[in-house]
Amino acid sequence: MSEYIFILGREPEFSIAELVAVAARAKISLQFSVITNFYAVAQAELSPDFLSELAGLVKVAQVLKPIPAQKDELVNLARETLVTTKNKSWYFGFSWYGQKPNWFKEVGMTLKHEAREENRRARLVVSRDPTLSSVVVAKNKLLPPTGCEFIIVPQDKGRVLVGRTIFVQAFEEWSERDYGRPEREARVGMLPPKLARMMINLAGNSSAGSLLDPFCGSGTVLQEAVLLGYKDLWGFDVDAAGITRTQVNLKWLKEKYPKLEFKLQVARAPIEQLSNQLKDKRLDSIVTEPYLGPPLNGREDEAKLHSIHKELINFYSSTLRILSHFLRPDGRLVMVWPVLQGRGLKLELPLLEVVAKCGFKIEKFLPPQAPSGWVRTRGSLLYERPGQRVAREIFVLSRT
Numbered sequence: 049m050s051e052y053i054f055i056l057g058r059e060p061e062f063s064i065a066e067l068v069a070v071a072a073r074a075k076i077s078l079q080f081s082v083i084t085n086f087y088a089v090a091q092a093e094l095s096p097d098f099l100s101e102l103a104g105l106v107k108v109a110q111v112l113k114p115i116p117a118q119k120d121e122l123v124n125l126a127r128e129t130l131v132t133t134k135n136k137s138w139y140f141g142f143s144w145y146g147q148k149p150n151w152f153k154e155v156g157m158t159l160k161h162e163a164r165e166e167n168r169r170a171r172l173v174v175s176r177d178p179t180l181s182s183v184v185v186a187k188n189k190l191l192p193p194t195g196c197e198f199i200i201v202p203q204d205k206g207r208v209l210v211g212r213t214i215f216v217q218a219f220e221e222w223s224e225r226d227y228g229r230p231e232r233e234a235r236v237g238m239l240p241p242k243l244a245r246m247m248i249n250l251a252g253n254s255s256a257g258s259l260l261d262p263f264c265g266s267g268t269v270l271q272e273a274v275l276l277g278y279k280d281l282w283g284f285d286v287d288a289a290g291i292t293r294t295q296v297n298l299k300w301l302k303e304k305y306p307k308l309e310f311k312l313q314v315a316r317a318p319i320e321q322l323s324n325q326l327k328d329k330r331l332d333s334i335v336t337e338p339y340l341g342p343p344l345n346g347r348e349d350e351a352k353l354h355s356i357h358k359e360l361i362n363f364y365s366s367t368l369r370i371l372s373h374f375l376r377p378d379g380r381l382v383m384v385w386p387v388l389q390g391r392g393l394k395l396e397l398p399l400l401e402v403v404a405k406c407g408f409k410i411e412k413f414l415p416p417q418a419p420s421g422w423v424r425t426r427g428s429l430l431y432e433r434p435g436q437r438v439a440r441e442i443f444v445l446s447r448t
């Protein structure tokens with residue numbers, strides 16, 4: 049087993065929950081020693097395929113070793129590692145997560161100087177930010193075998209842990225799938241593709257199984273499922289335009305990745321008539337972001353917010369009841385629930401009793417080492433942006 053430093057995304061609790069869920073599915077043991085809001089350190093047995101399935105990790109470094117936090121120690125370790133790249137030129141950079149010592153700048157300069165004395169070319173990649181972004185790492189060829197990004201995180205007793213980056217997220221592909229797809233519909237709310245991917249991963253099922261999104265909108269969940277290798281896909285929406293957007297987006301994806309093979313069944317259907325479509329079919333995974341209520345403009349008074357909340361409580365209660373019929377006994381339902389925010393209110397859906405009555409229990413993923421501030425008493429994960437009027441609460445449900 050090796051030790052790794054995982055650099056977490058903007059929603060670090062999602063990054064960890066997804067990592068835990070995918071590791072469990074792949075039967076990979078994962079033992080965390082540290083989890084912070086920015087990074088985690090764990091022992092694990094990882095393969096590159098495993099990492100590329102995840103949406104929540106920004107970078108992953110394999111630990112080289114712990115060293116005393118001293119300039120010469122870091123210079124020596126970086127030199128040893130750069131020599132093993134067997135490149136004539138050294139491409140390298142450093143990302144220090146935590147309080148940087150004032151000698152830190154000298155490390156790169158010392159190595160550059162040494163390289164010059166040995167008639168090597170050396171490019172030290174620096175950035176205005178304290179750490180290098182995944183874009184900077186990839187574009188400057190700092191990944192193996194061409195170069196080295198050294199990730200440094202603090203340990204106790206004046207020591208630091210140093211790792212070499214082995215993976216960065218495919219930022220261009222993520223952005224293209226979000227902004228480059230032909231059909232987008234911001235008005236009804238589109239799930240960010242990374243959140244869609246994390247939700248599918250939280251379902252924890254093999255891609256050999258079936259997956260349903262009964263509120264498929266522009267097809268974001270289905271698109272991410274196809275890329276994970278799912279072949280038996282079902283999508284419904286009450287809106288015919290939504291069904292067309294899903295079809296156009298999935299066709300675009302197939303053109304971009306012609307090797308993808310999948311069977312997608314989509315049709316216009318309100319949730320109330322799902323049984324006409326699915327008959328006796330039972331799904332392994334249901335992953336969905338249902339109707340989130342009417343778009344809010346921030347001018348709604350309290351009474352209006354409460355009336356939308358009531359409408360959503362009814363809608364989500366019946367949706368839970370309906371979906372409970374279509375899940376296999378060992379299947380999982382991963383859902384967004386809206387949280388209405390405004391006028392100092394934060395209105396969550398009080399549906400935990402309904403969840404239990406429908407025969408579901410809430411799955412939890414955060415390991416005991418997770419920062420206590422991440423743990424929500426409802427067992428959900430909260431995805432929100434500053435100023436957002438409808439936040440997304442994510443529940444992972446399995447059968448009791």
Ligand SMILES: C[S@@+](CC[C@H](N)C(=O)[O-])C[C@H]1O[C@@H](n2cnc3c(N)ncnc32)[C@H](O)[C@@H]1O
Nearest residue numbers: 238239263265266268286287318319337338339
């Ligand atoms: C928030 S959007 C889902 C967006 C989708 N996740 C995406 O990324 O495009 C909710 C969707 O639910 C659909 N919807 C609303 N009421 C419905 C109902 N009763 N039955 C089925 N679909 C419904 C809407 O047409 C809309 O496409």
